[in-house]
Amino acid sequence: MYGRRGTQLLKELSSCETGQLPALNTDTFDEVIKECKAHSSEVQSLTGKIQEEGLDLATTRNADYFGAAIHHYSIIRNKRCLMAYMYNRAEIIQSLRWKVGRILPQEISVKLNHSEEEYFKNHSSALESYMSDLELDLTVDMVPPKDPYIKVRVLDDIGTLLLSDQSPNLARHSIHFLKRTDAEQFISQGLMEELSD
Amino acid sequence: MASGSEEGTELETEDIDKSIRLTTDVELLKQAWRNEKASPEILKFQADLVQRSKEQIQLMEDTVEDYEGNGTDPLTISLYQMDLDRYQFLLRSYLRTRLQKIEKYTIHISKTEMWNRLSRPEQKFAKRCKDSMEKHLTQSVLSKLPEGYRSILQQSASSDAEDMVPEPQLDTFVFCKSNQYREVVQVGESGDEQFDFAVDGLGVIRYTAIRELVETGKVDLV
Numbered sequence: 001m002y003g004r005r006g007t008q009l010l011k012e013l014s015s016c017e018t019g020q021l022p023a024l025n026t027d028t029f030d031e032v033i034k035e036c037k038a039h040s041s042e043v044q045s046l047t048g049k050i051q052e053e054g055l056d057l058a059t060t061r062n063a064d065y066f067g068a069a070i071h072h073y074s075i076i077r078n079k080r081c082l083m084a085y086m087y088n089r090a091e092i093i094q095s096l097r098w099k100v101g102r103i104l105p106q107e108i109s110v111k112l113n114h115s116e117e118e119y120f121k122n123h124s125s126a127l128e129s130y131m132s133d134l135e136l137d138l139t140v141d142m143v144p145p146k147d148p149y150i151k152v153r154v155l156d157d158i159g160t161l162l163l164s165d166q167s168p169n170l171a172r173h174s175i176h177f178l179k180r181t182d183a184e185q186f187i188s189q190g191l192m193e194e195l196s197d
Numbered sequence: 198m199a200s201g202s203e204e205g206t207e208l209e210t211e212d213i214d215k216s217i218r219l220t221t222d223v224e225l226l227k228q229a230w231r232n233e234k235a236s237p238e239i240l241k242f243q244a245d246l247v248q249r250s251k252e253q254i255q256l257m258e259d260t261v262e263d264y265e266g267n268g269t270d271p272l273t274i275s276l277y278q279m280d281l282d283r284y285q286f287l288l289r290s291y292l293r294t295r296l297q298k299i300e301k302y303t304i305h306i307s308k309t310e311m312w313n314r315l316s317r318p319e320q321k322f323a324k325r326c327k328d329s330m331e332k333h334l335t336q337s338v339l340s341k342l343p344e345g346y347r348s349i350l351q352q353s354a355s356s357d358a359e360d361m362v363p364e365p366q367l368d369t370f371v372f373c374k375s376n377q378y379r380e381v382v383q384v385g386e387s388g389d390e391q392f393d394f395a396v397d398g399l400g401v402i403r404y405t406a407i408r409e410l411v412e413t414g415k416v417d418l419v
Contacts, residue, residue, distance in 0.1 A: 033341045040343030075343065076352045082338045083361070090333060094300055115336040122329035126322050130296070133318035136251070138296070141289045145282040148275060180282070 002039070002074040005032045006081030013088055019099075021092045023111040029082070036078050039071040046071070090119060097124045098139060101188055140184045150180050151195040158191055222249050223284060228417055230291040235372065235418035236411060237404055238365040239298045239306060242316040250288050257281045295319065298365075303327045304350070305364045371404045372419045373411070382406050 009028055016022050046068035050060055093116055096104065102124055109117060131138055158170035163182040170176065170186075175195065186192040229243045261281060264274050299306060299319060303326045306312060315323060331349055339347045346352075350359040375394035382392045382402065392402060394416070410416035 036342055036346070040346075072353070072355075075346055079338075079342055079346050079352065080361075082342075083334065086334055086338050090330060091301075113337065115333050118336075119329055119333035122332070123326065126325035126329065127296070129325070130318050130322040133321070134292070136289065136292070138289050138293050141282075141286045144290075145279070145286050148278045148282050 002035070002070070003077040003081070005035060006078045006085075009085045010081055010088075013085060019092060019095065021089065021096075021108065021111050024089070024113050024116070026113070029085070032078050032082055036075050039075045039078075042071040043068045043075075089116065093120050094123055096120070097127060098142070099188060101139070101185070102128070105190075139188075140181050142184070145180060148180060149177055150183055151175065151177055152183050152187070152192045153195055154186075154192050156191050158186070222246060222253060223287070226250050226284075226287050226291065230287055230294070232411060232418045233291060233294045233298075237367055237369050237371075239295060239302070239311055239314055241314045241412070242295070242319065244316060247288065247292075247316075250284070254281065254284055254288065257284065296322065299323045300326055302363060302365055303330065304362050308362070367405050367408065368403050370401050371407075372399070372401055373407055373416050374399050374419050375416050376414065382410070 005028055009025060009032065012022060012025060046064045047057060050057055050062070050064050050068075055062070093112070096108065097120070100108070104112075104117075104120065112120070127138075153175050154170045154172055157172045160167055160169045163178065166178075168176050168178070170192075183192060183194070187194060225246055226243075229240075229246060233240055257277065258281065261274060261277050264277065295315075296319070299315070299322060303323050306315070307323060307327055312320065312323075334349055335347075339349060345354040348354070348361070350361055352360055375396065375398050382394065392400060392406070394400060399419070404411075407416050411418060
């Protein structure tokens with residue numbers, strides 16, 4: 001059936017948990033592109049045939065015309081599927097900038113193709129230049145603050161750092177009481193976890 | 198008689214209190230933030246308000262620092278700090294919400310009068326967003342498609358309109374509250390039904406019906 005493969009791509013994406021990025025399915029993607037090319041040559045040969053018969057393309061409504069129309073709509077459907085696939089992936093990639101910061105961890109970046117990586121870089125530099133125009137870091141304070149301080153456990157050796165109000169030794173497994181704005185960047189990088197009471 | 202007049206003054210002071218509360222910048226920013234969060238389209242950028250808020254945040258930061266320097270009671274500092282944190286969250290979240298809308302509808306925004314609702318840095322951001330998204334989609338999808346199907350705006354060269362641009366859905370339902378005035382809104386498909394807002398009245402209504410009222414500030418979204 002025409003257009004089935006394109007749908008498969010989207011099904012794969014939507015069966016994923018929201019915000020999770022599946023690996024790029026290059027094989028299916030390329031096959032859909034191939035399908036589009038096949039449809040396109042069909043359209044051309046059918047419209048060519050109509051013209052050969054000396055009929056007017058705009059008014060002819062014979063079997064060849066409807067055949068061509070079906071191929072035409074198949075291309076459009078495939079295009080919509082491919083675009084939706086890429087666009088929705090790009091949206092997830094955008095949201096990663098807010099969640100994990102400027103540098104993508106290895107396990108995520110292997111799921112992207114070259115163009116997507118480039119897109120992530122371009123998009124995050126756009127965001128950064130916006131933030132420097134405003135002189136305001138928008139990636140902190142993602143949840144409404146309840147208490148200025150939170151309790152965190154350090155998950156990896158960070159060492160002694162100068163934070164805004166203290167300079168604790170952030171050794172692995174140690175527990176600290178830090179300013180939320182200080183701790184947030186480490187939490188998003190997976191170096192700390194917040195302890196709830 | 199005496200008690201009656203007392204009640205009257207009490208009510209009046211309450212009213213004045215309320216109107217003062219409604220005009221502080223924190224309250225205005227909260228309102229702008231709520232509207233922005235709830236509305237499906239991007240609203241006008243509150244340039245002056247954001248500027249004032251940034252100045253006030255700076256001021257509050259200085260105050261907290263001063264207090265920390267001269268050994269004021271830690272509890273007092275922590276209260277000031279909390280107030281400051283909340284204010285900062287509000288401002289950041291307001292700006293973030295706008296950026297997310299720009300990311301989502303960048304092509305649509307750059308083609309309509311909505312462009313003027315953006316601040317200058319936002320316009321810059323929108324432009325870069327649009328360019329990088331177009332580049333990415335062209336590289337990975339459009340350039341591989343057959344001739345005549347490569348437009349990012351149209352499904353194919355034979356489409357009449359630009360039918361591939363995501364647009365905000367304006368006829369979605371929103372919760373809203375009339376501000377101080379009584380408002381009557383035309384609703385229904387042909388505008389034949391009326392929805393009567395009492396003062397402070399709450400309603401669930403299609404966004405398109407109250408779009409102008411939100412713009413003029415007569416109705417707020419909640």
